[in-house]
Amino acid sequence: xxxxxxxxxxxxxxxxxxxxxxxxxxxxxxxxxxxxxxxxxxxxxxxxxxxxxxxxxxxxxxxxxxxxxxxxxxxxxxxxxxxxxxxxxxxxxxxxxxxxxxxxxxxxxxxxxxxxxxxxxxxxxxxxxxxxxxxxxxxxxxxxxxxxxxxxxxxxxxxxxxxxxxxxxxxxxxxxxxxxxxxxxxxxxxxxxxxxxxxxxxxxxxxxxxxxxxxxxxxxxxxxxxxxxxxxxxxxxxxxxxxxxxxxxxxxxxxxxxxxxxxxxxxxxxxxxxxxxxxxxxxxxxxxxxxxxxxxxxxxxxxxx
Amino acid sequence: xxxxxxxxxxxxxxxxxxxxxxxxxxxxxxxxxxxxxxxxxxxxxxxxxxxxxxxxxxxxxxxxxxxxxxxxxxxxxxxxxxxxxxxxxxxxxxxxxxxxxxxxxxxxxxxxxxxxxxxxxxxxxxxxxxxxxxxxxxxxxxxxxxxxxxxxxxxxxxxxxxxxxxxxxxxxxxxxxxxxxxxxxxxxxxxxxxxxxxxxxxxxxxxxxxxxxxxxxxxxxxxxxxxxxxxxxxxxxxxxxxxxxxxxxxxxxxxxxxxxxxxxxxxxxxxxxxxxxxxxxxxxxx
Numbered sequence: 001x002x003x004x005x006x007x008x009x010x011x012x013x014x015x016x017x018x019x020x021x022x023x024x025x026x027x028x029x030x031x032x033x034x035x036x037x038x039x040x041x042x043x044x045x046x047x048x049x050x051x052x053x054x055x056x057x058x059x060x061x062x063x064x065x066x067x068x069x070x071x072x073x074x075x076x077x078x079x080x081x082x083x084x085x086x087x088x089x090x091x092x093x094x095x096x097x098x099x100x101x102x103x104x105x106x107x108x109x110x111x112x113x114x115x116x117x118x119x120x121x122x123x124x125x126x127x128x129x130x131x132x133x134x135x136x137x138x139x140x141x142x143x144x145x146x147x148x149x150x151x152x153x154x155x156x157x158x159x160x161x162x163x164x165x166x167x168x169x170x171x172x173x174x175x176x177x178x179x180x181x182x183x184x185x186x187x188x189x190x191x192x193x194x195x196x197x198x199x200x201x202x203x204x205x206x207x208x209x210x211x212x213x214x215x216x217x218x219x220x221x222x223x224x225x226x227x228x229x230x231x232x233x234x235x236x237x238x239x240x241x242x243x244x245x246x247x248x249x250x251x252x253x254x255x256x257x258x259x260x261x262x263x264x265x266x267x268x269x270x271x272x273x274x275x276x277x278x279x280x281x282x283x284x285x286x287x288x289x290x291x292x293x294x295x296x297x298x299x300x301x302x303x304x305x
Numbered sequence: 306x307x308x309x310x311x312x313x314x315x316x317x318x319x320x321x322x323x324x325x326x327x328x329x330x331x332x333x334x335x336x337x338x339x340x341x342x343x344x345x346x347x348x349x350x351x352x353x354x355x356x357x358x359x360x361x362x363x364x365x366x367x368x369x370x371x372x373x374x375x376x377x378x379x380x381x382x383x384x385x386x387x388x389x390x391x392x393x394x395x396x397x398x399x400x401x402x403x404x405x406x407x408x409x410x411x412x413x414x415x416x417x418x419x420x421x422x423x424x425x426x427x428x429x430x431x432x433x434x435x436x437x438x439x440x441x442x443x444x445x446x447x448x449x450x451x452x453x454x455x456x457x458x459x460x461x462x463x464x465x466x467x468x469x470x471x472x473x474x475x476x477x478x479x480x481x482x483x484x485x486x487x488x489x490x491x492x493x494x495x496x497x498x499x500x501x502x503x504x505x506x507x508x509x510x511x512x513x514x515x516x517x518x519x520x521x522x523x524x525x526x527x528x529x530x531x532x533x534x535x536x537x538x539x540x541x542x543x544x545x546x547x548x549x550x551x552x553x554x555x556x557x558x559x560x561x562x563x564x565x566x567x568x569x570x571x572x573x574x575x576x577x578x579x580x581x582x583x584x585x586x587x588x589x590x591x
Binding site for chain 1: 416417420428508515
């Protein structure tokens with residue numbers, strides 16, 4: 001178990017290093033940082049002085065370690081546009097995005113689990129076919145189109161929900177459904193297939209043979225084992241939810257980190273872009289590490305390995 | 306069959322776009338702006354699906370947008386396929402440290418918020434079709450690497466490979482002549498379903514203004530323009546999205562059918578929606 005934890009921890013660290021490398025390389029690809037900072041008519045000597053001040057005359061590996069050292073202390077530089085620390089801009093937006101992701105995930109789980117379980121128990125019935133057709137369709141509808149359709153029907157025609165912004169719980173309904181729909185569909189399919197797998201196992205037959213009721217067989221014996229792949233998927237979804245939130249936030253003008261990223265990109269505010277991507281990646285890494293811990297509870301093979 | 310039909314129609318329309326489109330996709334006719342589809346009051350058969358805010362024909366723009374979507378998706382899948390298959394087959398064939406290193410790379414990339422990083426990359430290197438293809442392609446390679454590596458690993462101990470090695474075949478010959486052909490059907494299935502996820506990713510980036518650049522028509526870009534006019538011109542937000550959905554649905558159905566055909570025993574346990582990563586067994590091993 002300790003070995004498992006250490007390994008997962010090292011993996012998380014590697015991911016963060018990978019992301020930081022990508023971001024560092026990007027910051028050098030996007031052109032001379034000095035030319036973004038000063039007017040074009042600043043003389044060469046002055047530019048060189050700025051370069052030295054910023055450490056840009058150092059070899060690239062040293063610049064990278066410098067970047068990491070600053071980033072580790074939460075220093076990503078100052079927003080070019082707002083003149084405040086880039087990280088603070090990101091931190092201000094984090095709660096809104098986490099709220100949205102939580103609503104989306106809750107929507108996905110609440111709809112998908114009953115749907116998947118029902119489809120598996122009533123395998124090959126009308127329920128099963130309808131449920132799977134529904135989730136197949138759900139996987140093929142691009143989230144941004146679903147968002148637009150929701151705005152059209154619920155916001156413009158029926159006028160029952162606000163179409164943009166944030167503030168009330170009502171503001172979270174449409175973005176939550178939009179962001180959660182794809183995961184709902186995949187989760188329903190996965191729940192169904194993994195429960196079907198488990199229901200075919202010997203121990204389920206034994207449980208039935210000794211006369212246990214169907215509720216106990218499915219609810220106690222089968223579901224717990226079927227949960228393992230579902231939890232795996234959830235770990236991956238959490239990351240995709242946070243990064244997929246970019247589009248959803250853009251559709252609904254929702255003030256989260258994703259919208260901040262797009263705004264920062266359009267104003268070429270690179271410190272904010274860097275802080276944004278690295279911070280969101282860090283959240284993703286931490287969350288998937290937490291999901292890995294869930295395995296310890298679910299799968300004794302890991303605990304005793 | 307439905308999948309094949311949908312996909313076939315989409316491909317024919319995309320190839321024949323210049324022939325079937327009723328108008329030039331970029332021709333602006335400001336006097337004809339925001340016309341509804343032909344069946345609605347005020348619509349005309351000249352622009353069957355209406356016109357946008359600049360008076361451009363929606364159907365024509367969709368047909369050319371479909372074309373761009375398909376071309377970009379195929380090229381991106383080619384990039385990810387070449388990178389992923391190469392790394393996957395090397396990892397599975399050689400095993401050991403090479404395998405461990407490549408699979409660690411796969412795991413690391415699968416744990417990154419790829420959409421967000423793709424956005425950051427495009428923002429830094431600039432928007433062009435070539436950059437779009439590269440970024441989309443490089444975001445998807447781990448899927449191919451995983452599947453091919455698994456297949457190659459399973460082939461390692463097989464008699465025909467040992468026999469081929471015994472008669473003196475070189476490693477590169479073994480890989481090219483014996484391992485790769487045996488993984489081909491899996492690659493075809495993964496690539497087909499991969500096209501669907503790339504189409505959605507590309508539409509998403511174009512929606513955000515980071516993909517195909519206006520005035521070149523793209524389905525995602527049309528949706529983002531349509532979002533501005535939802536209160537007055539519903540068709541701008543409905544039809545391009547419907548086209549993306551039908552295309553993706555067609556590819557997914559076709560891919561599923563292909564998998565049933567090529568892999569009847571369902572060895573290839575593709576993760577739900579192809580984008581999710583590790584299987585439970587692998588997670589358990591770690």
